Amino acid sequence: MDPTRPVPQRGDRDPGALRPRRASARVVGLLTLLLLLVWGGVTFGVAWFARDLSFDFFGWPFSFWVGAQGALLVYCLIVWIYARTMNRHEAAVANAPAEPTPSEF
Numbered sequence: 001m002d003p004t005r006p007v008p009q010r011g012d013r014d015p016g017a018l019r020p021r022r023a024s025a026r027v028v029g030l031l032t033l034l035l036l037l038v039w040g041g042v043t044f045g046v047a048w049f050a051r052d053l054s055f056d057f058f059g060w061p062f063s064f065w066v067g068a069q070g071a072l073l074v075y076c077l078i079v080w081i082y083a084r085t086m087n088r089h090e091a092a093v094a095n096a097p098a099e100p101t102p103s104e105f
Contacts, residue, residue, distance in 0.1 A: 028086070031082065031086075032082075035078050038074070042066075042071050046066045046071065049063075053066065
């Protein structure tokens with residue numbers, strides 16, 4: 001056992017292990033915020049600009065089509081983007097090499 005290295009105590013946190021968690025939380029937070037903004041834009045933007053979106057689209061008013069069909073497709077796309085991005089991000093974090101702690105230098 002290395003005499004210069006302190007003995008870890010129960011409840012001690014490794015300061016080097018928190019860095020990837022903070023970076024990962026930042027990525028997840030930004031992705032969630034971006035997708036929530038898209039969701040809000042689709043949900044409330046169509047209702048707000050419904051009169052301006054009154055042109056025919058495949059025989060139906062565009063605002064009705066977006067409210068009935070297009071929004072649902074965008075919601076499914078948001079879920080797919082989130083799942084795919086998070087799967088890739090979690091795999092990258094899991095495969096990343098562990099950062100050395102100050103005592104390992």
